[in-house]
Amino acid sequence: MDIASRLIIIIFITVALVVIALVLFLIYLLIFDRNQKHHAILRNYPELGRGRYFLEKAGPEFRKYLFNEENEGKPFSRDDLEHIVKSAKYMRGVIVFGSKRDFLKNAFLFGMLCSPN
Template sequence: MTFLTVMQFIVNIIVVGFMLTVIVIGLIWLIKDKRQSQHSVLRNYPLLARIRYISEKMGPELRQYLFSGDNEGKPFSRNDYKNIVLAGKYNSRMTSFGTTKDYQDGFYIQNTMFPMQRNEISVDNTTLLSTFIYKIANERLFSREE
């Protein structure tokens, strides 16, 4: 055997090994997606769901440079949609007290045609409702632990 045939044999082994590794990892990923019970999209359409989750993670960067802003859009803006999804899907309504509006220094008072009276502002908090809010333990690119 010549040196070139030995090198070609080694390269073929490396290429076949790489292809088998990719196939085995893909099958393990597919079986893992089919057996999980949290995301029906991953269970039914694993490849499309992976593409969807990757594009969701890349979305803010793409919107920053290529598409409309977070406060634009019809019938509702990206911020409105995000607030609905966070409250509905993740059951997390905790947001910061900041704003994205560019206010000047000083007071910001919003006028109203019919201001509420003092007795309308008081609320009876004696009756409690039993609720459950999910907490996300760890969110990664392809998975989420709740």
């Protein structure tokens, strides 16, 4: 065998290994997306979900150069919307019954029970 045929065989094997690795990676992503419990869109439509989350990550760069700024959106700015979504989705900053008062303090209880009215 001459060097050209050996080079063709090496290139063919390399391309075949890259294609096999890519297919195995995509199968892994499909199985991972089907079995995860956090995102319904990834579980039901893995390709669309991956595309959505990619565009969501790339969104600030697109908006920065092509569209509105982060604080120009109507009716909510992008920062306000992100804060609302993260608070609702991950239950950050949620206080039970919406109260920040400490009802167990003695001054509060005695003030209510022993008021001179």
